[in-house]
Amino acid sequence: MNASCLTRNKQKSLVENAKAKSMNTPLIFLFLVILSIHFSIYAQRDFLVASCTPEELQEMLVMDQKWVIYPDYSNREAWDNLLGSHKVSLIENGEAYLDYEWQVVKATDYLDYSRTGNRQTMQDPYFDNQDAISALILAELAEGKGRFLDQIIDGIFMNCEMTSWVLSAHFKISSKEVKNHFPDVNENLIGLYSSQTGAMLSWAHYFFKNEFDKVNPLISDRIQFEVKKRILEPYMNMNYWWTALPPYENKKPKVNNWNPWCNANLLQCFMLMENDKDKLAKAVYRSMQSVDMFINEDKDGACDEGPGYWGVAAGKMYDYLSLLEKLTAGKISIFDKPEIKAMAEYVYRANVGKGWVVNFSDASAKSKGNPYFVYGFGKAVASQDMMQFAAYLKKENPEINIAYNRDIDRALRNATISKVLEDTTPVFKTPEYSWYPKTEYCFMSNEEGLFLATKGGYNQENHNHNDVGSFMFYVNATPIFIDTGVGSYTAKTFGPDRYTIWTMQSNYHNVPMINGVAQSPGAIFKATNTRFNKNKKTFTTDISKAYPESAEVTSWIRNYQLKKDGLTIKDKFSLSETLAPNQLNFMTWGKVNIDNPGKVSIQIEKEKIDLFYNEQEFSIALESIPLNEKKLSGVWGATIYRLTLTAKSLQKEGEYTFQIKKTK
Structure with missing residues (x-):
């Protein structure tokens, strides 16, 4: 025990x-x-390990893949019924890869990450190959004529010949000294995409083993050998940081989305490839202990990595729990826990509409979401709001199909709920408020189409930006004051130079520079005394502790109040010294006019607002920021703006007030 x-x-x-x-x-x-x-x-939650002892788990296991609910490959009628209208699109997706030239990931592709910081050099050909294998597997399951099998075999062989399935940027998961982020034939590491590749090959083995054996039994043997060597054995014999299991080299690592993502993938490998009951039970119990660490880490359901990461954070936890439920014939199921439901519902609570989402941290401001997946998770936790929101997503994006980012398990599970999703009434209405008291996220909306997202928190959240006290403001689901997001990942993004990137810095978020000083990164730089009043629709937090001592700030209480026609922001502050003028920054886009003293007019599409400030207190400047990265320009266009209000006088104590009004 x-x-x-x-x-x-x-x-x-x-x-x-x-x-x-x-x-x-x-x-x-x-x-x-x-x-x-x-x-x-x-007390820790430990929902999973509290469900059973290791010995009890062993008796619960459904062995020899009898837990699989999908048809045998040869049962064409069953596949036609399962895939329905998706059959044609899956076959068409696979046909695009019938003449695909499998790409070699060269040694210099790995080395480029150390030399230039560019991740894409290695990732692009690797992901292209994985996209091809996934599409071909689903196409062959849909058609069942053997037309795609040779390409699948070539893809499998290509993967098996790779020294490692780990991305160049992810070799830091090794306990050894990282040397040029280069694969080591003597070390089998398990990361996000190595585990995903293992799961994909395991599904190919399960469905096509008989077909492979007709070609050559060595194909199936090779898959078994590689999955065992790269996934099954290392997981039981190595202690990766993302498992969060003791013993720890130094201190317990911070748990993030790697935990459920990797565990969900490797659980598929064990469930599909390990038929020794004792070994399977030990592996599953170890994974239960690990995923408990992720669930224990959750504070209140909010995904601090942003909605764009929800699908591979709480969403991967759902994948894991769904698989575990099948493997134990429903005996281990924790979907009835309110904590799990809160984690699930974050995806619609952080959705503003029209594809826009609240994007604190590294998430993009736009996210379509996968309606099939959202519905499945919503059904599991009995959330009618989520299921109807999923139907809304499907209505907004009817072209989305069941295939899901090189994930065979999700694609097939999506197929099982396709019909019921089609029959669900689409409804999406932003909740009046969503308050996460531990993460200190607060979202408010009103009947007039206004939506406010605010945060307290601290500056060492997962995928953190220095943004304690920041906000986003939307009118009729159109963002007005924004969080820019993050550009393409490079070596700098997750290294010691992270906060030299402008999108990570507080002076490019909707927060002040105090005494000319920006916020600092680190867990000690945080909000204090954060409060939410649902009746007054106010959010208040003291952000002074988010700044270093050099800011000489003893108190900076920021108050947001959502009103019927707009938003009021008040900053009440106290400084121990006055060193430089305070600056209030507002990030925006669209058409911005600062010609009228005391008023800034912003128009984005059909929506217009005015920002009112005291022209006696502040001078104003508007900075154009060109977006040279496609990841950002694809969301905002070629340019965004930083609006800076600089105090005209130095004062130790004071209060600034800003009014944002919706105009017709």
């Missing part, structure tokens, strides 16, 4: 003993109350 189970048993024993001695003694009663509070605050 694990330590957490012992802790829970000890708690239960203490409480029962105290009850047995005397339920009438006030001191005993007080003891029980204190004990209950203590454990409610400090």
